[in-house]
């Protein structure tokens with residue numbers, strides 16, 4: 066019999082528990098409402114029954130805290146360019162065949178080396194120490210980290226921070242009710258509007274996701290919706306039309322809608338990335354149908370990621386990949402040229418500041434360069450300061466220009482930190498790292514956004530421009546199985 070994973074060594078009392086006869090418990094966190102026998106775990110693998118009580122095994126355990134930007138989470142109308150502290154844990158209550166985060170979302174695949182321990186207080190301290198205003202609950206899926214999210218988010222609120230929840234939102238109404246008082250921004254991935262899609266490809270059901278979106282909308286919280294368009298499965302014009310019609314009718318034309326490019330991943334690898342023209346067509350359809358802010362995701366060099374004024378056509382927010390520049394907004398979020406409001410909330414009424422170039426003593430730095438390639442437009446940089454004192458760590462874009470010089474960040478004594486470094490424009494060819502003595506630095510390629518790469522490039526670089534590392538070693542969907550799935554989804558739609 067295989068041993069339980071090491072991270073299951075400690076449990077923390079779970080919420081939304083229902084005690085049943087014969088020592089069983091029911092979990093009310095997700096619509097599965099798993100009925101769990103003593104000593105067993107629920108479907109997600111991270112909640113279980115210990116001694117007749119429901120526990121969560123991942124309280125205070127997660128992947129490395131990571132400094133990113135809010136656009137990573139498909140949030141374009143709240144504090145553009147704001148820094149976020151991304152927090153992910155492990156496990157998920159869905160099993161999407163194409164999961165872009167399967168290495169952490171599928172509990173059985175998790176490598177204990179990728180896990181770290183922290184308390185709510187430490188999370189908040191780290192955000193404050195790095196001047197980050199927003200915690201982002203993200204990656205695998207924060208639904209299954211409920212108790213830790215609530216405790217840390219509450220503490221963050223008390224410290225003046227905001228909370229963002231990026232999720233597939235397969236969740237019960239009572240769990241949403243618990244989140245609403247502490248979460249400020251919801252970015253929800255609506256995978257399709259077809260029930261058969263959810264049943265065949267995610268292992269879940271559609272209606273709870275729709276109800277969750279309605280609940281957030283009714284509560285008046287900031288909401289953005291994204292849709293990952295799977296090649297040949299959900300990237301057709303009808304899918305875009307049906308999804309847009311629901312969004313328009315349910316949450317209205319001002320909620321930003323993101324059509325996101327897919328890359329082959331997990332079990333769904335025998336295919337190609339979503340063709341750009343299909344993403345563009347989906348966007349045109351949504352705009353024609355009346356949505357006001359429709360964006361493309363995982364596409365860098367396009368006008369379809371920038372925000373344009375609906376009143377006069379002026380460029381309000383320019384985006385290239387994960388790099389954002391506020392160009393045509395007043396401090397209270399109106400168009401500088403015509404005064405129209407694009408429904409963008411700015412943090413504290415001021416655009417994000419750009420850091421000033423610095424000039425380190427270059428001879429003391431160990432230099433390392435990385436050249437952008439294919440779909441890779443950002444890196445996770447993981448650094449650890451083994452020195453007994455704080456130290457400055459540096460990076461700069463390439464080719465080196467005086468107006469875009471070295472940028473530094475301070476690492477506390479003994480601190481381990483991870484952050485995103487993004488390509489800032491088509492002319493930028495790469496980046497350079499300046500690492501002081503006593504600092505260990507690892508680079509991880511980010512293939513598209515919003516996933517947590519687990520393999521540093523010192524160990525492996527993806528051989529082609531199609532999928533991220535690592536590759537799933539288990540069974541993949543064959544072309545025949547994929548074709549059958551497509552037919553099944555279409556046939557189900559036709560049945561009454």
Ligand code: SF4
Pocket residue numbers: 092093094095096097098099106107108109110111112113157158209
């Ligand atoms: S969160 Fe996990 S244990 Fe709870 S109902 Fe969902 S899958 Fe089951």
